[in-house]
Amino acid sequence: MTERFDPSSLQQSWPAPSDPRPIVTFGAGSIVGDAHFPAYRKAGFPVAGLYDPDTEKARKLADKWGVTAYATAEEAAAVPGAVFDLATPPDVHASVLRLLPDDAAVLIQKPMGSDLAAATGILTICRDKNLKAAVNFQLRFAPMMLALKDAIARGWLGEVVDFDAWLALATPWQLWPFLKGLPRIEIAMHSIHYLDLIRQLLGDPNGVHAKSIGHPKHDVAQTRTSAILDYGDKVRCAMSVNHDHDFGRKYQACEFRICGTEGAAYLQLGVNLDYPRGEPDILEIRPKGGDSWINVPLEGSWFPDAFVGRMANLQRYAAGEDVELVSSVEDAWNTMALVEAAYQSSAAPATQLQRRP
Incomplete structure (x- = not known):
C-alpha cells in the first residue's frame, strides 16, 4: 500500500521557465501585494514595475517591492519583452488589452470581463492582436x-x-x-x-x-x-x-x-x-x-504558490517550452459561459409547487 500509493510522488508544482521575462503589472490592489508579487519573488521571476491610476497607492507598493511605478498605462505597456499581468477590475481589462503590443503574452485577472458579452469582446481583442492570453484561474x-x-x-x-x-x-x-x-x-x-x-x-x-x-x-x-x-x-x-x-x-x-x-x-x-x-x-x-x-x-499553498505555477505556464508557453496554455482565453470563455448560465438560472423562477386541491 505505502509503495503503490506514495503521496510524495504526486505532482505539486509547475516546471519553471528557463529564461523568465520581466513582468509588468497593471493594478496595485491587495491581491498584488498579497499574492502576485510574493509569488513572483519566491519563484525568482523578475518584476519590472506596475501601473495604477491611483499613483500614491502604486508608488507605495512599488517602493515596498523595489520596482518601478510607471506614470502612465502607455509607459507600462511599452516595456520591451514584458509579460503583462492584469490585476485590474473586470470592466478595465479591455482598455488595457488594447494598449498592449500585438503578440504579447498577458495574464488577465478573473473574471474575463463583467459578463459573457464582455468576455466575448475580450476574446475578440485577444484574437485580433494575436495575444498569448490566459485568465488567472490560478486555483x-x-x-x-x-x-x-x-x-x-x-x-x-x-x-x-x-x-x-x-x-x-x-x-x-x-x-x-x-x-x-x-x-x-x-x-x-x-x-x-x-x-x-x-x-x-x-x-x-x-x-x-x-x-x-x-x-x-x-x-x-x-x-x-x-x-x-x-x-x-x-x-x-x-x-x-x-x-x-x-x-x-x-x-x-x-x-x-x-x-x-x-x-x-x-x-x-x-x-x-x-x-x-x-x-x-x-x-x-x-x-x-x-x-x-x-x-x-x-x-x-494556494496563496501564493498557485500564482507561481500560473505565471510559469504562461512564460513557458510564450517561450515555446509548454505546448498548452492552461486557462487560455479560448477555454476561459467557457467558464464565463457557465457563470452566465448560473446567473440566468438564479434570475429565473423556480419550479412551482402544486397547490393542494
Whole structure:
C-alpha cells in the first residue's frame, strides 16, 4: 500500500521557465501585494514595475517591492519583452488589452470581463492582436489541486462521480472596495474559481441550477450561492457557499469532497479561512484498494504558490517550452459561459409547487 500509493510522488508544482521575462503589472490592489508579487519573488521571476491610476497607492507598493511605478498605462505597456499581468477590475481589462503590443503574452485577472458579452469582446481583442492570453484561474495550479489531478489521472479514485464544494465562512469583502455597487459578486468574483476547476476535472456540464443572493447585514450584491451542475445521471456536482457564517471559527468550513467509484479525496482550501492570513491547505486521499485515508504532505499553498505555477505556464508557453496554455482565453470563455448560465438560472423562477386541491 505505502509503495503503490506514495503521496510524495504526486505532482505539486509547475516546471519553471528557463529564461523568465520581466513582468509588468497593471493594478496595485491587495491581491498584488498579497499574492502576485510574493509569488513572483519566491519563484525568482523578475518584476519590472506596475501601473495604477491611483499613483500614491502604486508608488507605495512599488517602493515596498523595489520596482518601478510607471506614470502612465502607455509607459507600462511599452516595456520591451514584458509579460503583462492584469490585476485590474473586470470592466478595465479591455482598455488595457488594447494598449498592449500585438503578440504579447498577458495574464488577465478573473473574471474575463463583467459578463459573457464582455468576455466575448475580450476574446475578440485577444484574437485580433494575436495575444498569448490566459485568465488567472490560478486555483488549477495550487499544489493540492495539481496533486489531486495527478491522483485522478493515475486512477487512485476510479471514475469521479461526486463533487461537493462546501463553504461556510466570513469573507472580508471590504478588502476589495471596487466591488461596491457591482451587480455580480459571489459567482463572478469568487465561486468562479470553483466552477473553473470543476470544468477542468469533469468537463463542461449540460447546464446549471443556481440561486445567488445577498445578506441583510451588508450591501454586497451576492454573498451566498447554491448551485447544482448537471452532468447527467452518473455524476453529481453541487456547491453550497455562504460568506456570512460569521459566528466564530468552530463550524466554519472551506472544503471539497471528491468521490470516485473506487476512492475519494478531501481538500481544505485554507486561505479562505481567516483571509488573507489563512490556514494550511489539506489534501487527504482514500485510494483505490486502500483501507485508510492518506495525508498528502503539501509543498506549498494556494496563496501564493498557485500564482507561481500560473505565471510559469504562461512564460513557458510564450517561450515555446509548454505546448498548452492552461486557462487560455479560448477555454476561459467557457467558464464565463457557465457563470452566465448560473446567473440566468438564479434570475429565473423556480419550479412551482402544486397547490393542494
